[in-house]
Amino acid sequence: MSIEWLPFLASLSTLALIYGLLALGLNLHYGYTGLLNFGHVAFFAAGAFASALATLPPPGSPEYIAIGGKYTIGLGLPFLVGMGMAALAGGLLAFLIGLTSIRLTSHYLAIATFAMAEIFQAFLSNEEWLTRGVYGINVVPQPLKGTLVPVEQYTYFYLILTAAVVAVLLIFAQLLTESPFGRVLRGIREDELAARTLGKDTPRAKLIAFVLGGALAGIAGSLWTHSIGAVHVGQFVPIVTFQVWLAMLIGGAGNNVGVILGAFVLMLIREGTRFVSNIPGLDRFAASNPTFVPSLRFVLIGLLIVIVVRFFPNGLLPERRRRASRSRGGRP
Amino acid sequence: MSAILHVHHLSKHFGGVAAVDDCTFDVQEGTITGLIGPNGAGKTTTFNLITGVLKPDQGEIYFRDRLITGLSPDRIARLGLVRTFQIPRVFARMTVWENLMYAAPHHPGERVWKAPFKPLWIAHEKGYAEKAHAILEFLGLAHLTDEYAGTLSGGQRKLLELGRVLMMDPQVILLDEPMAGVNPTLRRTIIERIHELNEQGITFLIVEHDMEMIMSVSDEIVVMHYGHVLAAGKPEEVRRNPLVLEAYLGGAVI
């Protein structure tokens, strides 16, 4: 193993953790509450742009000029504040989308969330004053890079940072889903009408779950944009949403640790396709068509979605049985 | 005794067909009241209207003299008016115990702000757990505590549904065909439990096709036909009512 592998693995792991966090949010929507959210990428985008714009140096400032900035909005706030605003952006967008669609049944909820994500993307694409449209912003600040953390070590630093954030949020998610609130959500997933006749305010619970999942995706957006130092509306396309779905399904919907594991498996599979261009026979194809390998990757993603849903619907880590003795103080 | 539940000129149409048509009746507090009628008489629709699952086109529903028409199903359930379903709606991928705990009312652990902080709700959770276990013992389901509800038989699911609503300390329980598809042994159990709960003060309104059972169990009977009330009174009176006999085409069953 030569030395270049290490930074590659590190950044791959960071990406896996970010997808894992996205999956954690989607797990809250679908795994626990049964909501078919086909627009998850929108919350990712909201968080990424919010964090980027919050942390970029203000236009006109010395830093702005030094980095050759062309964007129009920058608040120059610290990274953690940016992350907070990312959570708020994701949560707020989820609130707005949720208000309109939370009472829709499965098919229609899937279509509505998908459509609203597309509307949001069209909005981001066209409002250049906000996002610099097709050009994007590639001077997004990366916290502590070059100052406290040497540039060469930055990939490893960022991995640790991401791991810490995801770990905290995983614990938070786990506490939430193992609580009575999580139980309410699961009942909604099983049979919403029954849940209502047992006295639970299900529309409210669904909206809360939707907002929290959106906030988690927003934080993932913040981690993403600062990891690469750029944000561009073209990154936030539906295939991102469905790769998150795949990660969740592979890992096991309804299991928080499982979905993060699923994200790592997804990354492994994706990177595996890199070596296809080395297969004799296919390498000529790959050379003549630059989109060959990426497209093959997406064919594989599509195929995996079909296969996992049909043959491995429970994923790698199934949902745990919650036994009665736990709450009586006994061992599970 | 006063009418704990008063249904007043209730009507509900589905695409031109009147499922419930100017339906009026009372349920007296502390009674077991049977709601009978031929298939399609509108009994389940009436249940759905009373519990807020459907909104009536016309009419009002009063619970303890309080107007509850148009309230959401969860609101009505929290007021103490609960129901079970003809085909039991248990939470299949949750255990029997979890199904019961689900119904625990006013649980601070269900508030999203408090949920991640166990010490804020663990005492309530333990209290409800004790109650759940007591109910499971009472219903004879204790041996199934950690089993997934989806693995239960039809009769066991009916008992589970009853257990769930009992967690809410209800005042009125609407049972939709509690005997349907249940084996004779469990039937006896269910009937005995209904009596015991009734003695503790819970009012029952039961839809049932098993004539023998409903006539022997009920203090009062309401007969529905084509969406409205045909007759109401004590079982012996209703039994002899010529309109009722006619409705049942010779009334061999009664």
Add this chain to the structure above:
Amino acid sequence: MLTELLQTLIFGLATAGVIAVGAVGLTLSYGVTRFVNFSYGELLTVGAYATFVLVHSGLPLAPAAALSAVLVGLLGVLVARVFYDPLREWGAFPLLITSIGVAFIIQNLLRMGFGSDPKRFPLPPMRPWHFGPLYIPKAQAIILVVALGTMLLIHLLLTYTLLGKMMRAASDNPVLARVSGINPQNISRVTWFVSSTIAGLAGVLLAITQVAIQPAMGWSFLLVIFAATLLGGIGRPYGAMLGALFVGLGIELGTAYIAANYTYAFAFIILVAVLVFRPQGIMGGIE
């Protein structure tokens, strides 16, 4: 002012024509499968590419389009058989997510074969007609004629043929249809074929309006078709035609008078509005 409005309306009608063909196909397939097929757009794309290949192999446009449509029809039946039929009794989610997977597979196979770059669709050059200040590109006229022709054919099929009546019966009341002796398997196959053939044809029409084809064309158009289908009432072919009219006009009017860059987004907004305020659409959707 008026000229501009009339011009916009004409373009709107042509757009509506393309949408209508696509929407009728989707709504017919919903009648049989009861799920909203996210891979439907890919059938349009395949129709466009198949025509492209056939024309470049020497066939004139019209026969190439017709042959492609039939090929897409067969593809649709095959895809349904392999991916969707086994999941029939599984519920909404598995079908929806599987159709997403199928969409990615088809679209990216096309991308692997043809590359991402838009390719010029082989249309013979045509001079537009001029009516005073208005100009009508011949292509738009062809689209309108083909679209109307297709809708007429569908109408005749559904109303006057035994097959059409069986399709309608199976769509309105599957249980009753089965009891009356209609074989659900066969009707399902035929409906998939008809719906997919129409989709292939819609793809050709779409390629004509867009002049160029690229692998994501059907996928990008999918929500527009959804908007028309749901606006009309899901499962209702005549509703789909009506919905397409409104959506087509909505897109052109919105693009001309509100914001030029948002195009399809106007359709998406109509879609969301339908779902939020009246999910059953104009004519009331089937269950």
